Amino acid sequence: MSIKAKLLLANILMFFAALTPGWILVGSYMEMPKNLGITRSVYSLVHELTLLNNAMVDIRHRDIERAQKQWIGISDEIKGYIENLADMGVHPRYYETLRETNRLIRRLFEGVNTANIQTLDETQRNFLITQVNLKTHDMIMVGHILLSIMQEDLQAANDRATQYVLAFFVLVVVIFIYMYWFLSYSIVNPLIDLEYCVREIGKGEFDIKVPTSGNDEIGALGVAVNKMKAxxxxxxxxxxxxLSTAAHELKTPITVLKTTSQLMEGMSGEELKNFLPYALSTINKQCDQLNKLVVDVLEVSKLELEKTELRVVHFSMNHLVEEVVQNMAKISEGHELEVIRNDEVDIFADRTRIEQVLVNLIDNAIKYSPNSKKIEIESKQESEKVVISVKDYGIGIAKSRQGQIFERFYRAHAGTAYEQVTSMGVGLFLSKQFVLRHGGEIKFNSVEGEGSTFFFSLPIKTEVSHGNE
Amino acid sequence: MATNRILVVEDNPDLRMLTKLALTKKGFVVTCAENGQVALESIEKDGMPDLILLDMKMPIMDGWEFSKQFKEKHDHAAPIVVMTAAQDSRGRAMEIGADSFLGKPFELDQLFDCVKNMLH
Structure with missing residues (x-):
């Protein structure tokens, strides 16, 4: 599951966790008016029941008519309140007895009137008064019992609601703890592991194993970190x-210079005179070699800082090819440089850099064909571009190493019998960067043991790119 | 002092020539080889030299391979002095079990001292 999905899930859980107490609150708020209504009706009922006491007093004073009138009024009120309770959904068990008693007393009073009261003898009158008293008493009792039952039930309901709220609170706490565990286990812990790995890599510990498990963003980050590590x-x-190669390469010409000068120290007269021309040409050559090494190193660091600027001039490509081939032929011992085709083309480009590319390619061809002396150079115009190729019949490049040859400091032949050949692993890197900055392309074909051909193309009507590539 | 023969195995043509010149002036007979393979051929052809000056990084056959084959074929019949531009020249010498070493760039006097020590 991705982190986004985890966070979404956590949000949903939190939403419900927050909703539960909210729902309880809203629920009790909605219940409030109804409960208030019930309570009000019950208190009104109790009030009516106290009025019954007055009615009883009237009966005791034998004012039957007044009592009758009061009674019927109170009875109507009681009936109304009971109906109210029924409407509000109160269970009949709370008011059933009250309603029955009310009905009984009402019937009793309806059957009585002034006329027939006068006909009642003392015994009958006392019986009626006693009956009414008893029933009224019953009714007051029932009313109070009803009230207390309702209070108890309301209290119980309240307690239950409190328990619910507590239970939900516990549930919410459990959900939060679970979410904390879930998020920290599945997000924070892998991040801590990853942070440790990255810190170790920063210290140069490249053999550390970066966790890449988990198909979420952290897993992907792990994969990316692994790639970066590699x-x-x-x-x-x-x-x-x-660095080690550069030191080695710098030391070789220095050794030659030092040995030459020390040899000269021990010479005099004719011997020194005969040695001098050789010494001078050697010093010159070794200084050139040292200079080339330094320039290469600087070019690489400049390219890394993206500071290289092209000095574009208009020049003849075929002249440049001839010039480079002639110079290289002088330096190489025994290689045969053959220009197969050299079209007349004028281009806009940085002449020095293009010369460097061509020198690098021919230099490589010479270095990596120790046993085959033939090197073929071709420069031909193809519509809007000029394509220059350098072909050798040397040792070639192993398939497994072909992918990296344009990378800086990469030496395709490191670890093979040809590693010792002078190389700092920057020539092809520089060549590629120079060609790309001209908006051209550089490619090669190579078969191990049969030789390599390197091509580079440059646009003729060149709009020089000043970008990075 | 009998004339001692020294085999210089070095791929850089200038350095090869200069070393030969310096040693010849001191009265040694010097044979040159531009890599390990040529050196082995030279031993086959001209016989065992009294001392071998060996560069390590060379094309076709390097110092490591040469010393391995030299020990196998000739039972280390001549002392080997490693000439190397590596930072750790002593380490290089120990790697191949050479008898001595010269770190490039070296003083000519160092070269002569080393050669003398090896031949006595």
């Missing part, structure tokens, strides 16, 4: 190799 590991390794 890249960093490779880059660090390449840089270390580059």
């Amino acid at each position: 890249n960093l590991k490779m880059l660090t390794k390449s840089k270390e190799e580059f």
Whole structure:
């Protein structure tokens, strides 16, 4: 489950958790008017019952008519309130007895009138008064019992509601604890693990295992960190190799210079005179070599800082090809550089950089064909671009190493018998960057043991790109 | 002092030539080889030298492979001095079980001292 989904789930749970007490509150608020109505009716009933006491007094004073009138009025009121209670959904058990007693007394009074009261003898009159007294008394009792029962029931209902609220509160707490556990287990803990790994990688510990389990965003982050770790590991390794190779490459010309000068110290006269031309040309050559190494290193760091600016001039590509081939032929010992085709093309480009590319490609062709001396160079115009190729019949590049050859500090032949050949692993990287900045392309075909062909193309009506690539 | 023969195995042509020149001036007979393979062929052809000066990083056959094959074929019949531009030249020498080492760039006097020590 993704983190987004987890957060959504947590939100939904929290929504319900917050809704439950809210619902209880709203529910009791809705109940309030009804409860108030019931309570009011019950108190009115009790009030009516106290009025009955007055009626009883009247009966005792033998004012039957007045008592009758009062009684029927009170009875109507009681009947009304009981109906009210029934309307409000109060259970009949609370008012059934009261209603029955009320009906009985009413019937009793309806059957009595002034005329026949006068005909009643003392005994009958006393019996009637006693009956009315008894029934009234009953009714007051019943009313009070009803009231207390209702109070008890209301109290019980209240207690139950409190229990519900407590139960829901416990449930909400449980939900929150579960959510805390769930979120921390599935989100925060993996993040802590990942943070530890990233910190270790930052210290240069590249062998640490980054957790990539879990198909959520953190799992994806783990995969990305792993990839970054692999890249960093490779880059660090390449840089270390580059530094050691650069030191080695710088030391070789220095050794030659030092040995030459020390040899000269021990010479004099004719011997020194004969040695001098060789010494001077050696010093010159070694200084060039040192300079090239320094320039390469600087170019790489400039490219890393994206500071390289192209100095675009208009020049003849075929002249450049001829010039480079002639110079390289002088330096190489025994390789045969053959220009197969060289179309006349003028282009706008940074001449120095394009020369560097061509020199790098021919230099590589010479280095990596120790046993085959033939190198073929071709420059041809293809519609809007010029394509230059350098083909050798040398050792070629193993398939497994072909993907990385344009990466900086990468030396395709490291670890093979050809590793020792002078290389800092920056030539092809620089060449590719230069060609890309001109809006061109660089590609190669290579078969291990049969040789390699490197091509690069440059647009002729060039709108030079000043971008990074 | 009998003329001692030294085999210089070094891929850089200038350094090869200069070392040869320096040692020749001191009265040694110097044979050169541009890599391990040529060095092995030279031993087959011209016989065992009294000392081998060996560069490590060379094309076709490097110092490591050369010393391995040299020990197998010739039972380490001549002392080997490693000439290396690596930071840890002593380590390089120990890696291949060489008898001594020279870190590049070296003083010519160091070279002569080393050669003398090895031959006595």
